[in-house]
Amino acid sequence: MANFTEETISVAGSNLQVFKGGSGDPLLVLHGAGGNSGPRRYAQALAEKFTVYLPSHPGYGKSDRPEWVESMQDLACFYTWFQEQEGLENVRAVGFSMGGWLAAEMLSMTGHAFSKVMLVGAAGIKPQDGEIADIFIISPAQVRELVYHDPAQVPEWDELFGSDPTPEQANQAEGDREMAIRLTWKPYMYNPRLPAKLARVSVPTHIVWGEQDALVPVECADLYQQALAGSEVTVISNCGHSPQIEKPDEFAQTALAFF
Template identity: 30%
Template sequence: MIVKDLYLEVQGLTTHLLSAGEGERAILLLHGGGVDSARLSWEPILPALAETHCVFAPDLPGYGDSARPDIAYTMAFYIDFVTALLDALNLTQVTVAGVSMGGGIAIGLTLTHPERVNHLIPVDSYGLQRVAPAHRWSYWLVHQDWLNRLTWWIITRHPALAKASLQQIFYDPRKIDAALMNAVWEEVRKPHAGRAFRAFQRHEVLKNGLRTVYLDRLGEIKAPTLFIHGEYDRLVPLECAREAHQRLPGSQLVILPRCGHWPQREDPSGFVRALQAFLSTNV
């Protein structure tokens, strides 16, 4: 299966996407924050999904090979951007899967524009927890901009530290092979790496909790929903997905064993099986 690189102008921003597959059934894959991109999050599963769907995986603004303007990166900004991206792709309705920050965007899109989403798949999703891990420390670090910048500056110059950061989102660090590490290092070394995520965190991490918490609104979602979650996620604990599943009647929850915060990379075959089983029974 050929994976194509596409470039579109969306809201005046050059936007890079990976595209694969054909047909009327479309899937939009949204990556996470930090050091991430469409290729890093989704490349291993694109060929399998493209056998039955037309798949689009964009680099969100501030990431990958898309534009990286110095702007306010907020959840509202990303929801508006993804809506405009669907218009640019002429997609009236789409299945939306998102990991971490991308999952939060996917849920927000579904709540804001329910007519655009026919299936929702949050993966180890942001927006399902009320506080960050070690919230007081996280709040202090996020809002000490000089320290946050310094941390990113150090990481961009020391591959061992970049690998140590990546190990925090894996259950089994042996799954971090040389090819993945090289791809992460390439992303870390791009201009303004981390700027979009730092801005997003400053807006989201409040003194007493997180700004975006969807738990009380999940019952509004009508689209068939599958929560996929790594059993040993350190960033978004499994209990968050369990509560979300309970709050959304009719939803499904698949727990991928021996996986952390990036289950589609740690167990791509298990991830694809769960997603395809869900889509095949919710046509």
């Protein structure tokens, strides 16, 4: 297993928490609205081939919350700043859910942010038939029920959810939730201008979705593919919104084959 370290990096006058591990070319991992769960099994697998950077977004975890980061476009600006500062431009990247939306915004802004991108269950584009589930009007336990299709097949279930959160963990989760609301509210979890802006993108992109995704409808995989010329789509069967957690081995195999 790769030895991950936790670092604090100053970016734009704010401290950013970053987990880093593995060896090889850089691979930037952008977490979703639920927060940074750290170097889980999928990240360990990716770290066998790459140096994995797994930051906690501003306002998440131990990262500072800059007052000027109030939208996904602001967050994308912050991360391009981070890339320039740390020499991480033109790298491979994977974004999960809200992190997939973040990666897509970065793609739409600059052609040299990434060399290859994987979008996994990405928010950011409004579905035409279904809707993105509103995670802010239900409890965290209800959100969890929507995220995973079959908890019995999640290898790290007990480690992630087997005990009640400590007061510190509960406070952090509430802070993460507040930041997610700040970034993604009105319009909720999408940018109506994003599909048009993605027409400029020529970076190789692979779109991955769980077939039973109950948070972001699988139809959004097709909408992303329509917006991103030449992109590929992989739909993982018997899987919910987080294939990297629910089916980490299958996800890692798909990711390593693409990257």
